[in-house]
Amino acid sequence: MxxxxxxxxxxxTTPPAPRSTVSDGESGIGTFVRRLFSQRALPYLLLLPATAxxxxxxxxxxxxxxxxxxxxxxxxxxxxxxxxxxGLDNYRVILTDPQFWQITLRTVLFTAACVICTVxxxxxxxxxxxxxxxxxxxxxxxxxxxxxxxPILAATTVFQWMFDQNYGILNKTLVELGFTGFHHYSWFQTxxxxxxxxxxLITWQGIPFVAFxxxxxxxxxxxxxxxxxxxxxxxxxxxxxxxTWTALRPLVNVVTFLSLLWDFKxxxxxxxxxxxxxxxxxxxLPTLQYLxxxxxxxxxxxxxxxxxxxxxxxxxTAQNLRLMLRTEEVD
Amino acid sequence: xxxxxxxxxSVVGLLVAAVFAFPIYWMxxxxxxxxxxxxxxxxxxVPLGVTFQHFIDGxxxxxxxxxxxxxxxxxxxxxxxxLVAGLLAAxxxxxxxxxxxxxFLLLVLVAQMAPxxxxxxxxxxxxxxxxxxxxxxxxxxxxxxxxxxFTAWTLRGFVKGIPVDLEEAAMVDGCGRWAAFRxxxxxxxxxxxxxxxxxxxxxxxxxxxxxxxxLQDTSNVTLPVWLSSFVSVFxxxxxxxxxxxxxxxxxxxxxxxxVQRNLVSGVTAGAVKG
Numbered sequence: 001m002x003x004x005x006x007x008x009x010x011x012x013t014t015p016p017a018p019r020s021t022v023s024d025g026e027s028g029i030g031t032f033v034r035r036l037f038s039q040r041a042l043p044y045l046l047l048l049p050a051t052a053x054x055x056x057x058x059x060x061x062x063x064x065x066x067x068x069x070x071x072x073x074x075x076x077x078x079x080x081x082x083x084x085x086x087g088l089d090n091y092r093v094i095l096t097d098p099q100f101w102q103i104t105l106r107t108v109l110f111t112a113a114c115v116i117c118t119v120x121x122x123x124x125x126x127x128x129x130x131x132x133x134x135x136x137x138x139x140x141x142x143x144x145x146x147x148x149x150x151p152i153l154a155a156t157t158v159f160q161w162m163f164d165q166n167y168g169i170l171n172k173t174l175v176e177l178g179f180t181g182f183h184h185y186s187w188f189q190t191x192x193x194x195x196x197x198x199x200x201l202i203t204w205q206g207i208p209f210v211a212f213x214x215x216x217x218x219x220x221x222x223x224x225x226x227x228x229x230x231x232x233x234x235x236x237x238x239x240x241x242x243x244t245w246t247a248l249r250p251l252v253n254v255v256t257f258l259s260l261l262w263d264f265k266x267x268x269x270x271x272x273x274x275x276x277x278x279x280x281x282x283x284x285l286p287t288l289q290y291l292x293x294x295x296x297x298x299x300x301x302x303x304x305x306x307x308x309x310x311x312x313x314x315x316x317t318a319q320n321l322r323l324m325l326r327t328e329e330v331d
Numbered sequence: 332x333x334x335x336x337x338x339x340x341s342v343v344g345l346l347v348a349a350v351f352a353f354p355i356y357w358m359x360x361x362x363x364x365x366x367x368x369x370x371x372x373x374x375x376x377v378p379l380g381v382t383f384q385h386f387i388d389g390x391x392x393x394x395x396x397x398x399x400x401x402x403x404x405x406x407x408x409x410x411x412x413x414l415v416a417g418l419l420a421a422x423x424x425x426x427x428x429x430x431x432x433x434x435f436l437l438l439v440l441v442a443q444m445a446p447x448x449x450x451x452x453x454x455x456x457x458x459x460x461x462x463x464x465x466x467x468x469x470x471x472x473x474x475x476x477x478x479x480x481f482t483a484w485t486l487r488g489f490v491k492g493i494p495v496d497l498e499e500a501a502m503v504d505g506c507g508r509w510a511a512f513r514x515x516x517x518x519x520x521x522x523x524x525x526x527x528x529x530x531x532x533x534x535x536x537x538x539x540x541x542x543x544x545x546l547q548d549t550s551n552v553t554l555p556v557w558l559s560s561f562v563s564v565f566x567x568x569x570x571x572x573x574x575x576x577x578x579x580x581x582x583x584x585x586x587x588x589x590v591q592r593n594l595v596s597g598v599t600a601g602a603v604k605g
Contacts, residue, residue, distance in 0.1 A: 053475065061457060128343060129344070154579045158357060159354065162357060272562075293452045294451070302451075302452045
């Protein structure tokens with residue numbers, strides 16, 4: 001690195017000398033600009049736009065959400081620009097509301113269901129990809145890319161149509177297969193079945209990424225390990241456990257962690273399908289935050305919900321952040 | 332692995348492929364089906380006729396073109412900003428030694444993990460105080476900030492992947508530092524820039540929560556918000572909804588096919604390793 005800088009200084013200073021005799025009038029500004037860009041200031045100048053953006057657009061909101069969570073901030077205070085501190089009132093109200101705990105529990109179970117289905121399904125698809133004929137693999141990968149590429153809201157819309165009570169293809173198929181009870185069955189009548197539809201949707205969208213990542217891991221397992229296992233007379237299951245699973249475990253950890261982060265924060269699918277309904281039966285923490293804050297203008301209370309969400313995410317993130325820093329130290 | 336086993340796996344593989352492709356098949360065929368076929372109790376997996384009426388209706392529906400335009404503007408401008416600021420930050424972080432480098436790296440890393448969804452309330456209050464509610468720049472600003480850490484971090488990885496010797500050789504040949512970067516490193520960064528911008532574009536194109544919150548005037552929304560209100564307001568016009576969804580999907584599909592090779596490495600590089 002330092003070699004570059006040393007080499008650059010003479011290279012940078014020699015050519016300008018003749019140039020400055022040509023345009024003498026600008027030399028003052030020219031030198032200033034040159035000094036600015038060739039000296040130690042360069043990295044800081046280059047980093048300035050990104051740093052400023054991150055601090056203003058991310059740093060400040062993090063501070064602000066904590067401050068706001070200790071304020072009484074409804075529509076009245078917002079329009080008058082009044083600052084009314086109310087200490088822990090927002091938290092007290094939220095944490096003593098049994099509905100909040102119900103929603104939190106639902107969010108946790110929902111996240112767990114999404115993560116288990118996505119990672120489990122993705123692992124199965126990745127292993128399947130290894131064992132199919134070449135052309136089948138191409139077809140399968142194309143289908144996965146299609147599913148992955150579909151915009152979230154387009155997918156949500158299509159799922160609503162497939163699960164439609166009257167003309168949805170799912171009910172029609174089930175009736176065709178002999179499950180006549182599904183004739184005009186409403187999937188959005190209870191919170192539980194609504195959540196089930198959302199979990200299916202998220203799993204369908206999430207599996208491609210997991211499958212491709214794990215398939216890359218499967219390909220990375222050296223063939224001689226399988227040969228050795230074969231020579232030792234290991235069964236399929238033993239081979240999977242001692243060879244494939246050992247190689248895949250770090251990757252499985254990563255995709256599990258990422259799915260956990262993504263699924264905990266899901267808003268789009270939940271809101272677009274029934275806006276947390278029926279009767280709040282599919283409400284999760286992100287929709288609660290939106291409802292409390294934006295829809296009903298209790299910004300202080302909503303900020304408290306946000307802080308609780310952030311704390312939960314920090315707990316989830318800390319481990320991964322440490323891992324990344326360690327990687328950084330190595331290279 | 333026995334032959335029958337492989338055949339069995341292939342059959343299962345095709346079934347799985349069918350499951351994953353089906354919603355897209357269903358979206359496109361529904362959009363093409365004549366209206367009377369949509370609302371019937373018959374079991375019809377194949378369209379009995381083809382009509383483009385839903386596309387014509389859907390596209391001419393109030394607000395569609397406007398929201399398409401909004402989505403394009405917001406996503407493209409935010410990505411362009413993120414690309415410029417991200418590249419400016421990526422180069423020193425990858426190539427230069429300076430005091431505080433580690434601190435900047437940490438800042439970018441931590442920013443990348445920021446739970447944007449949980450910052451809705453302070454963002455709303457901030458954008459409101461900037462007087463940027465209901466106009467596109469407010470949304471652009473948020474998408475820019477959301478895409479920036481990922482962009483900077485991923486591009487840093489790509490810059491590091493290009494041997495610095497190449498630039499040094501160009502400087503020995505008489506190029507200045509900037510010329511060496513522009514003529515040697517920048518062209519080699521092409522694929523990285525494309526992959527990074529596609530990811531940021533898709534994220535912005537998909538974004539729903541902030542679009543729903545910031546653009547409260549129903550005549551001025553982005554495509555996801557328009558589509559969601561379309562379904563709840565005209566719940567029965569599934570042909571139109573599917574046609575609009577198809578139009579919504581096409582740009583992303585094209586992008587995905589372009590960067591298909593870098594898909595996984597792009598995401599995992601940004602999220603997991605350096």
